[in-house]
Amino acid sequence: MAEHLIISISGMRGIVGENLTISVATDYGCAFGTFLRNKEADKERKLSVCIGRDSRESGEMLSSAVAEGLCLVGIDVIDLGLVSTPGVGIMIRQLGCVGGVVITASHNPAQYNGIKLLLDNGIAPPVGVAEQIKRFFFGKRFSILDSTDIGEVSSNEQTDTTHIAKVLAIVDKEAIAARGFKIVLDSVNGAGGRVTKRMLGELGCVVTAINDEPTGLFAHKPEPTAENLKGLCEVVKAEQADIGFGQDPDADRLAIVDEAGTYIGEEYTLALAAKYIFSKRSGKAATNLSTSRMIDDIVEKAGGRVIRTAVGEANVAGAMLEHKCIIGGEGNGGVIDLRVGPIRDSLVGIGLVLQLMAETGKMISELVSEIGGYYMSKDKFAADKEQAEQIINSAKEIFADARLNTIDGCRFDFDDGWLHVRASNTEPVVRVIVEATDKSAAQKYIGAVSKIREMISGETTDA
């Protein structure tokens, strides 16, 4: 049976031609456009939405279908073409659009694609707004106009130029260029290759680019994990490069490989970016509950504060705007700097890490070891919402002395680590993330959760 079309706050994702079809995409465009028209007080105002796509082969087709839907309800569409997700986020504000659409399934395999929605501030809709758009979509409540009032499509090719200029404005271009860094870039044949190569060139780097053709034919599994970036590690070693960068297909996530060809883990991307930012000034940082404590160590040392949010990029970006955070992001390699845009951006991550290397004169492995690290383990298992709640309640009894944060499931903080238990928003599973000073400390918490699971599934079976 075909997998269900997943509709969440960040848009929809499905398998092209199976459940994500042209008509679904057109309807989704109509739904988003109807929502945007309804919320606009000035009914006469011409509204425009920009649309971009990653390199998947189905991108152009789905982009046209969404654009058709938007035009049908009277929204003008600015087609940005093949660009990164952060690129679309930036152009929304640059062009004064009321929203943006990105055709991408991010790190999912090639048969998937998705339609990601962004509001005028460049952030995904909050839960309540996403629900409204979903209701327009399922109810097919579209305000379709006469042919004389429908929207028009135009194109704009300024995304890369605008994006690069914004990132270069937050780093010292000359200081980085003076180092002549040797870099290997793996863009997995996604949307990141063209713009990132150009930016690195402007930063005076010597670049060896692999998988840099935006064909959408992913050269390896697209999620930038250790297992999937083995090829990048080898090239970094062979080329004796200073650093390796791995992007996901829509270039919002960044993984780093050190000069020895060792994958250092996506959690370090945000930690390194924060290390640079907090070496200059103090303030607040935001990240989700599932992200490593490394950022707390860095921020606390600088006298700053970390705001922890529910999981979801929009939650982190929203908190950053609310608390005027100087850096933020997620442990999956997503770095957000509001000076560029309230969206995860691998180019921002690259810029800040190169700046840190340029200023300190240190190798990336040295900077990583200065940050130190923890043992982290992630697990998920089948459980419904009720079971998830039972697990969390039992854990609260067992870990009565822990400091709790209950904004998204429950995070238990201990002196030697933390445990985050939460029900997934998109599938009936519970996710458990543990981080501790060492493996044995982590095992203690993992073991406790396993015991609770056994107890609860036993009770469920007996009932």
Ligand code: MG
């Ligand atoms: Mg992505």
